[in-house]
Amino acid sequence: MKYENPKIPEGINTTREHPLKEFAILTVGIFGALIIAVFALGWAAQWAAPHVPFSYEKELSQRFFKDQSLDKPNQQIQDWLQQLATRLVAVEGLPPDMDITVHYQDDDIVNAFATLGGHVVVHRGLLKELDSENAVATVLAHEIAHIKHRDPIIAAGRGVSIILALTALSGTVGDELAGKVLGNAAILTSLSFSRDQESRADEEGLAALFHAYGHVSGATDLFARLKKSESSLHQPEFMQTHPGTEGRIDAIKQMARANGWPMNEPEKPLPNFLR
Template sequence: MKKITLLKIFTPVALLTLILSFSACDKNDNVLLFSVQNDIELGAQVSQEIANDPQYNIMSRTGNEEAYAYLEGMVDEILESGQVAYKDEFAWEVTILKDDETLNAFATPGGYIYVYTGLIKYLESADALEGVLGHEIAHADLRHTSRNLQKQYGVSILLSILIGDNASQLEQIAGQVAGTVAGLSFSRDYESEADAKSVVYLAETQYACNGAAYFFEKLLESGQGGGTPEFLSTHPSPDSRVEDINAKATSEGCETNLATNTDYDTFKNSL
């Protein structure tokens, strides 16, 4: 017997009603078919895919407890800022990837954060790293990947997942995201949104709220502005991002002086 998917039997009006019944504004006022629970499930699947893929070279927590504790403490400061919408819903698990040649960090849906040792060693201050962490936490908290998936897959496929007519699709999407997540590129608007949110997060911590700007300044000073890593690349350019981040810090009236953090070099040298 030929299978007829549930979506094919809905009239346009019924389909619209179904879409509206599943759609809702999230905590950041984004209208998404993907629910927060979908983000959580997708993130957990992507995390497992990454754990099983040797190319990511995950640094073991065993034997590196102090390094993980230091990085987790930095993440916790942002989570305790009172500005992270999904602080209690998402996992917010940070993982170090052993690769000294890669200047990168990324986050999956559901709050799984990955940071390469190359990026940590490249950055000269904890403030800069905290700015990058804030940027990545913002991508997850603002649900940028899920918003991209909604654009990429469209309403039909996402509804088929939600109504249980395409149970394997979420797993397939997880595999795709895991395969490309380290090189995810977001739109200009999403990157700017994450930059601005990083300032808001850091304003409530001990770190300079424009910490992410220090990363871009180092890139520009070293002549690498044109080779910005994928996790902070595409648009806008590094120099304009420094201006925008600093302007946001000025509008927030938050601290922009580098924090005194003598433990950062010890943390870097332990990797």
Template sequence: MKQVVAYIFVAVAAVGCASSGKVSSLLFSPSDDRKLGEQVSQEIESNPQEYPILSQSQYPKAYQYLNSMKDAILKSNDIDYLQEFAWELKIIDNDEVLNAFCTPGGYIYVYTGLIKYLENADDLAGVMGHEIAHADRRHSIKQMEKQYGLSILMSIALGNDPSQLAQIVAQLAGTGAILKFSRSDEAEADEFSVKYLADTKYACNGAASFFEKLIKEGQTGGTPEFLSTHPSPSSRVSDINKTASAEACSTKTVNEVGMNYADFKASLPK
């Protein structure tokens, strides 16, 4: 049975902020977000057994496709930290994990399991938009400020606390204790996924497709923790579609020219 990691589409509890305007953390600066994200990225790449990252030189077509999707989303006028954050993307080769996550500072990771589970580009763009919102709205860094405190978090960002760094990686990747997420930030990440995609060729309500697929399949093999501890998928689908209506953006499935989603999946390891 494939593992549905609770971190998919989960937003982090944070200090209250509005759904518009640039987000500021109480203590960390955006440059500190990036420093922490860089440390997380280095920790992930130092552990290929747990996080087997596909080589860009060996899978250039897969990376070209996914980076094109990422770049399209980042062109949205609603991205606050386009220049400040790294926005680097890596694919983790694990078909048993249905997950994607984005570290503070914009280091994006997508599992092959999620890519193969989803059925079209709009679905994955919706997931990626949501994860980008976690970083750009600074949800995770705010929760980490509460959980670790400024001095410890700064030490981790500077690479001086490897044991705590490993714990943060496990939390972000969904392989350990999951960060506790608020419903308001969950809703904000859904909202901004729609806003980001409204400026692209992808269906702006693509984030709803993941939930629709889970509903359709009836969560065979047991109910994932994600579904048992957060608002129902049907509510999320409804709210995402309401946002799409309010934004008056296209919900039509993307018409891909050249490499399509099926080609992209076929370009990954079997």
């Protein structure tokens, strides 16, 4: 009996395909599908979120907003902001069960935001940039419009569903670091309002400003200020969730012109304790 070991040709047990080709196909395919799924989830959450009763949203938010006692001057500012907000709420026609609570934060952050449960937070850093009641009202009206449109619960619904989906997925990829990257991407894509929501809030806010004061002077004050400080860190517009500052100023002016809302009336000064 003759024994022999013929040479086995290469490429039967392994593939000759370049590893980067498989990598490219898998990444493009899976991440493409992922992006579509994230959009679909976001869309579904957007559709479902407004059906969450506002009372439930309020209950949910109570955990984050404990009654904090402010010292006297800060309390005065908060009360004034709250009064201004109450006037704007009446003008914007919020449903009767929706109420707005304004919180004043005594720190340097240049920001104001609306969040779950009708809470609006205004930081001292932002108030310092504004020099008329009308400019403050613009900011408040914009944030109140977000709440009227149910934007915070939409963003939260979208955020939670996307984070849940991506976290579940990152577990199956089986790599800790890749999972972390996915998790961060989930947080980045979800914790802000979309540009569309911002534009709608701008429009609603501007209309409220007109109905409260009879003109829309001061509506572009904040953006003009922001534009000055923005030039140092220039980002392309599509990277930001807020429409570009320049674009917002133009949109506001255009809307004012189209509706015949005057833009150059004298503005109401700030109360003494804010000057």
